[in-house]
Amino acid sequence: MAQGQLVRIPQGQIIGGVCTGLARYFNMDVTLVRIIVAAIVVFTGVGPFAYLLAWAAMPKQGEDTSPLESMISQAKTWNSQRTVGGRGSQTSPQDRSDTFNLYDDDQK
Numbered sequence: 001m002a003q004g005q006l007v008r009i010p011q012g013q014i015i016g017g018v019c020t021g022l023a024r025y026f027n028m029d030v031t032l033v034r035i036i037v038a039a040i041v042v043f044t045g046v047g048p049f050a051y052l053l054a055w056a057a058m059p060k061q062g063e064d065t066s067p068l069e070s071m072i073s074q075a076k077t078w079n080s081q082r083t084v085g086g087r088g089s090q091t092s093p094q095d096r097s098d099t100f101n102l103y104d105d106d107q108k
Contacts, residue, residue, distance in 0.1 A: 005025075019034045
């Protein structure tokens with residue numbers, strides 16, 4: 001029933017290509033998939049969230065990574081650049097002079 005990789009297809013898309021990709025993946029008519037998705041959006045509270053999640057998780061046709069994978073990769077890169085060689089990785093909490101200590105008077 002399902003064939004190939006699940007991807008967003010820009011040709012014939014109305015919003016983000018999710019329904020077109022689902023229709024091709026499940027070998028269904030795209031209009032039927034759009035009606036099903038519209039019914040889920042209208043009759044449940046999860047429709048818009050589910051569509052947005054599907055858009056983020058599905059890579060665009062011809063691309064290797066989805067928007068969600070790209071965001072996770074960028075966050076990991078940013079986090080590693082922020083912590084490697086940064087002040088937090090070289091000093092312990094006791095060595096930091098800018099740390100607030102509620103009991104500072106008791107230690108003197």
